[in-house]
Every structure is written in structure tokens, then in C-alpha cells.
Amino acid sequence: MKRIVIVTGFTGKYVAKYLQSHPQRSGPTPFTFAIAGRSQGKLAEVKSELGLGNEVGLLVVDVEDYASVEAAVTQTKVVVNTVGPFWTYGDNVVRACANNGVHYVDLAGEPHFVKAMIEKYDYQAHKNNALLIPCCGFDSVPADVVVYLANKTAKSALGPSACIEDSISLYRLKGGVSGGTLASVISSIEDVPKALITKAMKDYSYREPKGAPTKPARMIYSVPVNGKTWYGVVYPMCPINRLVVHHTWSLFKRSRDQRPEKVYGDNFAYNEIIATPRFYEAVLHLLGLSIFIASLLFSPTRWILKRLLPKSGKGPKPDGFFKITNISHAGSSQIKTVISADGEPGYFGTARMISEAGLALALDFDKLPYKQAGGAGILTPMAALGDVYIERLKQYYGLHVESEVVSGEEGRKRR
Structure with missing residues (x-):
């Protein structure tokens, strides 16, 4: 076998x-x-x-x-x-x-x-x-990992009752879009009833119990990290990654009596952005993303995209990287968690x-x-x-992990 x-x-x-x-x-x-x-x-x-x-x-x-x-x-x-x-x-x-x-x-x-x-x-x-x-895959392992680590750090540094609430991940990456990913997106638009997609995309749609609703999206985000402000727009895969993070929240929450150390906060909210150090770059990202989404929604422009973009079975070059910085809050404390790896993230x-x-x-x-x-x-x-998987990613994939409390009453504590 x-x-x-x-x-x-x-x-x-x-x-x-x-x-x-x-x-x-x-x-x-x-x-x-x-x-x-x-x-x-x-x-x-x-x-x-x-x-x-x-x-x-x-x-x-x-x-x-x-x-x-x-x-x-x-x-x-x-x-x-x-x-x-x-x-x-x-x-x-x-x-x-x-x-x-x-x-x-x-x-x-x-x-x-x-x-x-x-x-x-x-x-x-x-x-x-x-x-x-x-x-x-890259959707949605990093999102699930970075929030899990932030919660683990909060409880280790601040005590078992500490729970993360507001949580945002800043994505910086170099890679490309694969033909298979585009095929899945187009299939969702053309082959799946819209009512099913709408139902599936609701907060905490995968399983009970359900947590707090997602906050309304902004056109441009600004996030301070270590005294520097990062700007960004919503990461395109955020709605999909957030559902996986919500699913983890629900799975841990339903077994709260047995494993309270796993539980995120009752008011937990999660978001992701494409991060850039310059405001004008965030505006350009917003413009490009808006044009691309609009092109997918209309049959004539979607027909053109099918012929211009990579076919299924085609993908980007192997060089690239990703770095995700998550900022989460637990009471008055802020937890910064960073995961990163070399190599194009989407395929490799x-x-x-x-x-x-x-x-x-x-x-x-x-x-x-x-x-x-x-x-x-x-x-x-x-x-x-859980941790077994993270250790495998660190040992064999080369995932770099840092997580620490960077502000609040407890000062700086590393995990």
C-alpha cells in the first residue's frame, strides 16, 4: 500500500x-x-x-x-x-x-x-x-498559521485568559497567478449558482458556532507597525482565507470547555491587506484590482482574459518570496507575528x-x-x-517564524 x-x-x-x-x-x-x-x-x-x-x-x-x-x-x-x-x-x-x-x-x-x-x-x-x-496551499495555510501563532503568543505571554480580537495580516509577496487558480475563479463565476456562492461567503458559513461579524471593508487601510505606517488594499484572497480562519475559530470554540487555551476572542475580527510603504502605491493597487475584478464580472472582458492570462497547467517562475506580518490585539497588548519563506508562493x-x-x-x-x-x-x-505542522514547515520548507508582544503592560515577550 x-x-x-x-x-x-x-x-x-x-x-x-x-x-x-x-x-x-x-x-x-x-x-x-x-x-x-x-x-x-x-x-x-x-x-x-x-x-x-x-x-x-x-x-x-x-x-x-x-x-x-x-x-x-x-x-x-x-x-x-x-x-x-x-x-x-x-x-x-x-x-x-x-x-x-x-x-x-x-x-x-x-x-x-x-x-x-x-x-x-x-x-x-x-x-x-x-x-x-x-x-x-498558499490559500489558506499562512493565514491560518499566523493567527494561530498570535493567539498562542498572547496566551503564553499574557496568561491563558488572554484572547486575540482585532487581527490584520499584511501581505508582501513576489509571485504570479497560476492558470489553475484563474480557472477556478472563472469556474466559480460561470458554473456555480450565485446563491450558493453568496451563502458560502457569509461570515462563519462553514460551521457553528458563529463569531462576530466582519467589519466593513475600507478602500485604503493604514496600519502602524513599529512606528512605521503601512498602507494597503484588501488582499484578493482575504474573503477565502478569512473563512478558513473563522472555521478554525469555530472548531476551537465549540470545544472551549476542554481546551480554553486554543480559543480566540469572542469579538475576534480578521482582515488581510496587500501592504506597501507608500500611499500612492496602495491607490494604484486599488485601481488595478478594481479593473481586474470588473473584467471578470462581464462576459466580453472575461472572454478576453481567458485568452490573455495563463492557461491551466501554466504558472509563474520559481523565484519569489512571501512575508506576512500579523498585528493582533489582546486587551491593551499588541502581538506582532511574522512568517516568511523564499520561493514563489503560489506554486512552489x-x-x-x-x-x-x-x-x-x-x-x-x-x-x-x-x-x-x-x-x-x-x-x-x-x-x-497544529504545532506538528508548523514544525514541519519550519524544518523542511524553510518557513521563518517570529511572534512577540510588542506593546502593552507585559512589555516585549517572544514566543
């Missing part, structure tokens, strides 16, 4: 390449993996192109045929699904994992898909002790993030904190994997 099966899209190639050279491949807890796709011939080409060893298996799978998916899923311990749009191609894979007690991670940045999967398969996954974790970073999530499930399952969030089911990266 292969411990990990990668359902291969374009990002799946990077996942396979990363796993092939992973230090734990031949360590004291070695793992095996296979790649899955529609065509035996194309899978063989991918295997040859990436230089994968003979021990890497090939599984012919049609994700639109449930029997085909289930036959593959039952041969593994963890499924890493990189094939989108997930609304179109994801249901059978989630269903098979939930029914057969197989763990699962994906790259879905589609709230309507995530909500539908929770409603359809969360109980079955919980019953079969399967951990199903969507959104394990995402491949590492989802790989380490899969490896945490395959190799470190007995150490995972998922029971503290109510048990198995459809969870979030932090609720399911």
Missing part, C-alpha cells in the same frame, strides 16, 4: 518532485507514494520527466467516476488532491476518502465547494476517523505546504491535535495539524 497518493494536476508535479527528494523518504520513518491521473501514458511521461524512482506507483483514475476513485483511494493512507476546479472534479475524491477512512488534503480556494463538502461528508469522515483538510510554496500537510497525516498522525478541535472530520490546517 502506498502511504500517499497524489491526484496530479500541474501543481501535483511539483508535489511529486518535492516528495521524491524529501529527507524522510529514506529516513527512520520512510514513506512511499504514487501518482494518479486519467492516462497511463501521461503518468509514465510525468514519471520520466520528473525522474521518479521505480518504486513510485502509477494509478489510472478518472475523478468523474466514483468507482475508479474509490479503487485508488482504498490503496492508500493519504490523498493529496491538486486537481481543480474542485467544484467540478473534487466531490468523488472527498466522498471516497470520507467513506473509507482515508485522510485527505487539497488546494481548494472555493468556499462553495468546501461548504458543500462539510454538509455532505463531515459526519461520515468523523465517523470513520478520517481527517479531510481543504485549503492546504503551495507544493511544499500541501506536501508537509500530507506527510504530517502519514507520518505524525499520533501526534496531531485534531481531537482538541472535536475529533476527525473536515477540519482546517491548524485545527487538525
Whole structure:
């Protein structure tokens, strides 16, 4: 049995390449993996192109045929699904994992898909002790991690009753937009009923209990950090990332009596911006973002975008970086948390993030904190994997982490 099966899209190639050279491949807890796709011939080409060893298996799978998916899923311990749009191609894979007690991670940045999967398969996954974790790429791992760390620092430095409330993440990054991401966005506009999207995009839509409503968005934000003011506009993926952070809030909140140290504040509010040191640059970002969104909403301009922007299977160059600075408040104290990593985040970073999530499930399952969030089911990266996952990201991906109280009665305390 292969411990990990990668359902291969374009990002799946990077996942396979990363796993092939992973230090734990031949360590004291070695793992095996296979790649899955529609065509035996194309899978063989991918295997040859990436230089994968003979021990890497090939599984012919049609994700639109449930029997085909289930036959593959039952041969593994963890499924890493990189094939989108997930609304179109994801249901059978989630269903098979939930029914057969197989763990699962994906790259879905589609709230309507995530909500539908929770409603359809969360109980079955919980019953079969399967951990199903969507959104394990750059959307939305960093957002979930940075808020989790801010809350952990607040409780460590200020006491277990301290809770973070206002929280904003400043994104600075160099990367590009992938064709697969654009395909998912366009699919959401063209293929998904608007009522489902509206329902899924509401605050705390994934699960009870529900927290405080999100504050109205501003056109331009200004955020002081260490005596310097940063300006920005709403990060385009903020609504999707915020739903994952809200989901973590709900999972921890519902088990409050057992694990109060995990709980964020009752008035917790989260936001994200693209940060720049200059006001005029924020204005230019706002203008560009407004034009792009407007172009997506109208059929003629969307037709043009489909032909100008990268096709599915195309992506940015590997060089790049991301740095996310989160400022959260706990009472009169301010917590600053910074996470960063080198490399283009959308594909190359995402491949590492989802790989380490899969490896945490395959190799470190007995150490995972998922029971503290109510048990198995459809969870979030932090609720399911917690500190185990963060340590893996630091050790193998090269994630840099800093978190400290920077103002308030307690002074500066590092975590």
C-alpha cells in the first residue's frame, strides 16, 4: 500500500518532485507514494520527466467516476488532491476518502465547494476517523498559521485568559497567478449558482458556532507597525482565507470547555491587506484590482482574459518570496507575528505546504491535535495539524517564524 497518493494536476508535479527528494523518504520513518491521473501514458511521461524512482506507483483514475476513485483511494493512507476546479472534479475524491477512512488534503480556494463538502461528508469522515483538510496551499495555510501563532503568543505571554480580537495580516509577496487558480475563479463565476456562492461567503458559513461579524471593508487601510505606517488594499484572497480562519475559530470554540487555551476572542475580527510603504502605491493597487475584478464580472472582458492570462497547467517562475506580518490585539497588548519563506508562493510554496500537510497525516498522525478541535472530520490546517505542522514547515520548507508582544503592560515577550 502506498502511504500517499497524489491526484496530479500541474501543481501535483511539483508535489511529486518535492516528495521524491524529501529527507524522510529514506529516513527512520520512510514513506512511499504514487501518482494518479486519467492516462497511463501521461503518468509514465510525468514519471520520466520528473525522474521518479521505480518504486513510485502509477494509478489510472478518472475523478468523474466514483468507482475508479474509490479503487485508488482504498490503496492508500493519504490523498493529496491538486486537481481543480474542485467544484467540478473534487466531490468523488472527498466522498471516497470520507467513506473509507482515508485522510485527505487539497488546494481548494472555493468556499462553495468546501461548504458543500462539510454538509455532505463531515459526519461520515468523523465517523470513520478520517481527517479531510481543504485549503492546504498558499490559500489558506499562512493565514491560518499566523493567527494561530498570535493567539498562542498572547496566551503564553499574557496568561491563558488572554484572547486575540482585532487581527490584520499584511501581505508582501513576489509571485504570479497560476492558470489553475484563474480557472477556478472563472469556474466559480460561470458554473456555480450565485446563491450558493453568496451563502458560502457569509461570515462563519462553514460551521457553528458563529463569531462576530466582519467589519466593513475600507478602500485604503493604514496600519502602524513599529512606528512605521503601512498602507494597503484588501488582499484578493482575504474573503477565502478569512473563512478558513473563522472555521478554525469555530472548531476551537465549540470545544472551549476542554481546551480554553486554543480559543480566540469572542469579538475576534480578521482582515488581510496587500501592504506597501507608500500611499500612492496602495491607490494604484486599488485601481488595478478594481479593473481586474470588473473584467471578470462581464462576459466580453472575461472572454478576453481567458485568452490573455495563463492557461491551466501554466504558472509563474520559481523565484519569489512571501512575508506576512500579523498585528493582533489582546486587551491593551499588541502581538506582532511574522512568517516568511523564499520561493514563489503560489506554486512552489503551495507544493511544499500541501506536501508537509500530507506527510504530517502519514507520518505524525499520533501526534496531531485534531481531537482538541472535536475529533476527525473536515477540519482546517491548524485545527487538525497544529504545532506538528508548523514544525514541519519550519524544518523542511524553510518557513521563518517570529511572534512577540510588542506593546502593552507585559512589555516585549517572544514566543
